[in-house]
Each structure stands twice: as structure tokens, then as C-alpha cells.
Amino acid sequence: MNQPLPQSFRTEQAAQSSDARMLRTREALYAALLILLERKPFDQISIRDITAQATVGYATFFRHYATKEDLLNDLAANEISELLRLTLPVLYATNTSTSCLALCAYVDERRKLWTALLTGGAAGILREVFIQQAMRIPMEREQETWLPGDLEITYSVGATLEVLAWWLRKHDEVSVERVAEILDRLVIAPIVDKG
Amino acid sequence: MNQPLPQSFRTEQAAQSSDARMLRTREALYAALLILLERKPFDQISIRDITAQATVGYATFFRHYATKEDLLNDLAANEISELLRLTLPVLYATNTSTSCLALCAYVDERRKLWTALLTGGAAGILREVFIQQAMRIPMEREQETWLPGDLEITYSVGATLEVLAWWLRKHDEVSVERVAEILDRLVIAPIVDKG
């Protein structure tokens, strides 16, 4: 008796908790994961690593997240929504090349983080979170594309990340402008193509 | 002092071994993984599952593969090389839409297997093996594309698998011809585009 609470509830509940200690712990975990992601791929990071790095008790982790994937979800959701917040405006622009440039420039600024997210074991989760968020964007487009709607989003996200991952793996060999151009021509243009 | 053999050598060496027992065991492991892949995603399959399914001693697994990823590599390499063997001829055809149709038709025939490979935890490894094999294909193309060579292969494989995974996830809602058309227009055309 007096068992804590069903797992599923705890996480969501905690999300909107305003207890100062909880917030501090969550931020510590968040920051710890960020640091560790720059050292080794996500799937080689254990919950013990994270709690140790965050100087937080091991069991404490589970008061906030059910799994380490949940924490990564959180992290990914934040980063992606930040990215979208900054680049969405230009995404609405008619000029897709400007949008692509904005996107690439943003990623370039946070190159280290995005390298960790896209070229480590976290890529799969990041992709899913990205697609989820992309689906929520109200698309006030004039007209449907020639593609099935779900494929359009899945593909545009997947292919974009593909290009970005390739770019990030090459460190500094390709300029922001060049990759933006590639992105526009290789991924975006074919989708919005009205031919 | 008396360990049998260094790990790294064993796998490769064993590959060309002609000992009837080894071949039998390897095939049993291979078949077991195939069966299990249709039941649950790759990352939820333990080596113990595989050896149990193959009715093979647990330790025997390690006489053939260092990790279960190695076994999946083997499996993926075989399936991909079979796919390429059957679809490469048409890949050389000038008509890319015929190539795409051949590819999709092949995958459709082995739908169950490719669903397991592309929509489970095995996707990452499969992608890598696919790229490796694609890189070895002698490309007697008339001219270079406008893309950096490594991105061309990485992207064409990645984007193709993206489309195929979407297709396989939808079970039977989209016809072979339709997905081949999508593939051609969305992935191949932009790459070979001479614009």
C-alpha cells in the first residue's frame, strides 16, 4: 500500500508540476543528457550515467520519466519546437529556398547538439518526434500536393534529416548555402512540384 | 592463453568454412532470426531467443557471430544482394520508372520480410548494409549527377527506404504501380535531374 502512482500518470503529472525541486531535478537530468549525448551515442547512455552526471539519485529519475527514451522525447520535443518556432515563419514564405536556408542556418548554429541527435542512436526517436510536431502544424496551403498527406510529412521530415545527417557527418566541408540549395532541390521541390 | 581464436577472425573465417556442422548451425541461426523478426522488432530479440528458436546451444551463437547485429548484417546482406541481383539489370535501363517498378514488385513479393526489416528496430543496420552494397555497384553512368557522390548514394538509399517503409506500414492500401511512380518522381527524378 501507499504505492506511489501508476507510472503512466506520474510522468504527465510531473510535467506540469511547479514544485521548484522537481523543476531543478528535471533540468539537471535534461542538461546531463545533453552533455552525455556529446560524448557517446544515446543507446550507450544508461539511466545510471544520466543520474550520475546530474548528481541526482538513481530512483529519482523514475519520478520524472518512465524510460530514458521519455527524457530524450522531452529534449527532442524542445529542440524541435524551438527550431520550428524560429523557422516556421519562413516556411510559410512562398520562397522555399529561403526557408531551407533558415533551417540550415539554425542547425549550423547548434551544430554540436544536432550532430549528436542525428548521427547517434537517437535519430529514430528524433525523427518520430519531428514528424509528430510537423503533423500539428496547421497547413494553410492553397492546395494539396500530389502526394498522400501522411507520406508528404513523413518523407519531407525523413529526407530532410537524411540530408542534414549527411551534412553534419562531414563536419565543415559543405557550406550552409550549398546544403540549403541541395535540400531545396532534392527534397522540397519534388514535393511541392505541381508538374 | 587458450581462448579458441580471436573474435574478429572467427566470423569471417567461418563464413567460408566448409564444415557441414557449421553450415547447418549458421543456417539454423539465420532461419531463426527470420522467424523471430516476423514476430517482434529486432531490438527485442535476444540472442537467447535466437538460439532457442534455432535449437542451438547458447554459446554456439558466439562461435559464428560476435553480436546479434552481425547475424542481422549477414541476413540483410543476403537479402539486399538478392534484391540487387534481381533488380540491377533494370536499374541500368534508361527508363527509371521501369527500375522502380521492378524494385517495388520485388519487395512486394517478400512483403513480410521487408516489413520486418524496415519497420522494426533493424532499419538502421539494413540501411547501412544497403549503402555499403550500393557503393560497390559499378556505376557506368554517362555523367556525374549534380550531387556530391556520397550523398547521392546515401540519399537515394535512405529516401527509397523511407518510401518503402511508408508503403509497407500501410499494408495493402497502395498498389505497386502507385508506389513505384511515387518513388520515381520523389526520389530518383530529382537526383538524375539534369536541370
Next chain:
Amino acid sequence: MNQPLPQSFRTEQAAQSSDARMLRTREALYAALLILLERKPFDQISIRDITAQATVGYATFFRHYATKEDLLNDLAANEISELLRLTLPVLYATNTSTSCLALCAYVDERRKLWTALLTGGAAGILREVFIQQAMRIPMEREQETWLPGDLEITYSVGATLEVLAWWLRKHDEVSVERVAEILDRLVIAPIVDKG
């Protein structure tokens, strides 16, 4: 990086831990070994046997002892120190035959346990622990014996255990008094002999 604690420290540290759970587990392991020792020789008892008998997780064993020998050490040390605690007073007596009788009587009372300890695979370890403890006894003897000091202890312990093991192997054919007499005459007398 994140292993709980170095092995070597854990055991010793845990010994004085006051966590109720640890104490319970340790006692369960201890009792389990005692029970198993009466069924089969020490070297045929696996750690898995012990943890199963103690209804304790397998890995838990290693949170308390590095090897099963360590557990036996603990057990032996306890039994021996109990034996010495009860028989030491008479060992100081001038009358060695009384000492021997006390010793044999004590062993006779715990015949089952000591049979397991002396006639199974545990004999070697028990001997060593016995010697270690015997060496720590302050010997306020009037005078040195004619023997080198270390041999005196090693031999008296070894030879005594030899006689006891012979006795215990014969079940109930020899009386306590008889074996005490033999012990006195065969082992003790020659050592303290001032001839």
C-alpha cells in the same frame, strides 16, 4: 564508470552495514550455505544453488561476497571463533587433557556441521581460517616450545583437524573421551613436550 562500488571495499564495508535488508540477505545466504553443506560437499555447491536456497536474486550474492569462498570464510570464521570462545578458557588450563575434552565435546555437539566442514571440499579453507584465528590468540605461555612458532600453530591445527576428520568420518564408533585422549597424546603432548 558507474559501477556501484569497487568489489574489494564492498564486502568489508557491508559487514558493518546496518541496513536491515543487507543483514537479512547475508543471513539468508549464510543459512543457505549451512543447509547445502549438509547435503553435498562445498565444491559441488554453485553460487546459483546458494542463492536459490536463500531465495535471493543471483546477482545479489555478489553484492555481499566476491566468491563463494568468501561466504565460506565468513561461515568458518564464525564457527571457529565460537568454538574458540567456548574452548579457549580450558586451553589455558594446565591440564591439556581437559582442553582436548572440551574441544571434542563441542565438536560432538555440532557434529553435523563440523562433518560437513571437515570432510567435504571445505576442509582447506577451514584449515586456513582456523590457523589465522589461532595465530591471533595471545599466547601467554611460560616458555617457548621446542618447535618453530609458525609450525607449532600450523601443525597443531592441521593435526587436530586430521584427528577430528577421522573421528567424524567414523560416525559414532568412537567416544568423545577416547578421541580426546588420542588428540592429547598424539598431537598436543608432543608439541608441549619439554623433553
Next chain:
Amino acid sequence: MNQPLPQSFRTEQAAQSSDARMLRTREALYAALLILLERKPFDQISIRDITAQATVGYATFFRHYATKEDLLNDLAANEISELLRLTLPVLYATNTSTSCLALCAYVDERRKLWTALLTGGAAGILREVFIQQAMRIPMEREQETWLPGDLEITYSVGATLEVLAWWLRKHDEVSVERVAEILDRLVIAPIVDKG
């Protein structure tokens, strides 16, 4: 069908085989164990170590001995019977101190081997084999000792080995004469004591 032969028979049968190859192999195994015994205790020597040292196929071992203990038995039996062959004559002598000196001198000559046998994990087996052989010696003594017959042999062997092991552990600090004297006074005298 065509199964080799029941284990128990094979060993004994092989013992009197005269096939040159078998003899060579047996000697190689014997010599290998001797060499390894000087490097590490018996219980840390695996059958694979032995066969590797003997440059003999792993399975070949089992064509000669069922277990490595069997091989050690063989070795111990040989060494002990050699020891007894050389020292028995003097054991019949009325002068026990001469006997002890002969024994100690013999052990001193083969110090390295006997150190391995008595201070490693082989001691238990050696003791048993020794007792077995000692029991077969026809004892044409004038009269029984005051001790039960089986204890007399068990104890004299055990206590003697105890003293020898102590001696061998001290490398070269104690002279042959001194240990022979100790042996005589500590072990032999009390047994034959007619008091």
C-alpha cells in the same frame, strides 16, 4: 552405433596398451601436467591447458583419462611409489630417525615437484593416493600400536605431509636434518610410543 567404449574401461585398458602412439601421448600429458604444476595450482589448470602444453588434441585427453584428477592420480601414484620404493627399506629399520632423514632427503631432491604437489590445490588428492599406497604396505610389525589401525596410517601420512608442506613453503630456511628430526619427534615418535 560404433560408440567408442564405456569410459571406465577405456582408461584401464589404455593403461596396458602397448601402441607406441598411446604411450607417447600419455607421457606428453604427464610431462605437461608436471610443467604446469610448477606454474600454477592444480585447480587452476584446465584440461585445455594440459592438452595445449602437451601439443595434443583436446579430445585426445579423454582417450586416456576421464578427468584431470585421474591424470593427477597417475602422476601422484608414480611419484609416491617411487618415493616409497626408495625410502621403504629404511622405514623397516628400527631406527626411525634414519627413516625420516631418508624421506626428507628424497623430497629435498625433488623439491620443486613436491612443492607443487603439496602446496597447490593438488594436496587433497595426493594425500589420498598416499594413504592408499601406505595401506598396501605389508606391515610386519612386531605389535600393534596403541592407535586404531586406520587412524595410524591416515594420521601418519597426513601429519607427515603437514610438516613437509610447512617445510617446502619456507623454501630454504630449514635444513633437511632439522626437519627430519622434527618429523621424527612430532609425528613418528608419538605413534610408535609404547608408553
Next chain:
DNA sequence: CTCTAATCGAGACGGTACGTCGCGTCTTACG
């Protein structure tokens, strides 16, 4: 001097136990 069968090396195999690790739960002791 064959030739046939015993013996060999090599090592794969099914097992079993090892000690390690990380998981997610549960308990305890401390602040």
C-alpha cells in the same frame, strides 16, 4: 610392404556456471 584399423589433431557442439551490467521496483535511513 602393403593395407587396414587404431589413433591422432582439430575443433564444433550442447551444456552449465561464471561474474557483470542495467533495468525498474521497493525499502530504508537520513535530514
Next chain:
DNA sequence: CGTAAGACGCGACGTACCGTCTCGATTAGAG
């Protein structure tokens, strides 16, 4: 008197040997 620290049950990992077995390839020794 609530929370962090961490002990716990669990189970997979990869390793080491065990003893059995199946292979050819020598190699005696009997004919």
C-alpha cells in the same frame, strides 16, 4: 515525515570449460 540513496529480483550479456561428437590425415603393426 518525505525524499535520496541504493539494495533488491530479474534476466541478458559474453566467457570459460566441460565432456561428447564428428571429421579427415597419419601411422602403426598384422598379414
